[in-house]
Amino acid sequence: MNRVLMQLNLRCVVVAGVALLLGGTAASRADGMSPGEWKLTEAITMNGQKSPPSSRTRCMTPEQTSDLEKLFTPAYRTTNSDCERVEFSSTPTALRWRMKCTGQLDMDVSGDFSFDTPKHYTATITSKGTMAGRLVADTSVAIEGERIGDCQ
Secondary structure (H helix, E strand, O other): OHHHHHHHHHHHHHHHHHHHHHHOOOOOOHHHOOOEEEEEEEEEEEOOEEOOOEEEEEEEOOOHHHOHHHHHOOOOOOOOEEEEEEEEEEEOOEEEEEEEEEEOOEEEEEEEEEEEEOOEEEEEEEEEEEEOOEEEEEEEEEEEEEEEEOOO
């Protein structure tokens, strides 16, 4: 029973972490990425099970799109684990980061963003969680962002 609760807690942590990341998903001014209304399409695969893609819109102001690192890099925390950023690189057209958490729950989370035009980007966020050396969560989120106009 305790193991089941721990696995459910892990899934909640992973889903919450992904939700945090997706909530911050938006365009960046990096090399011409435009503020405005963005359509975000997200497809999640968790432990081999794919969910259907879902879409939503989000208005991004010039102030919000001015800091690529702040928008796309999470402040990741878990209970009874310590997290640190172990990789980070940013160019005008790409952002890549990786975080590792160790403790009761070991997590390896990475993001890879490609800003191909001022009105379009793609990203992949992956996470793997292990307990006692055993994989308990393997998640991948594919994201496509498309600017669809000015904010309403």
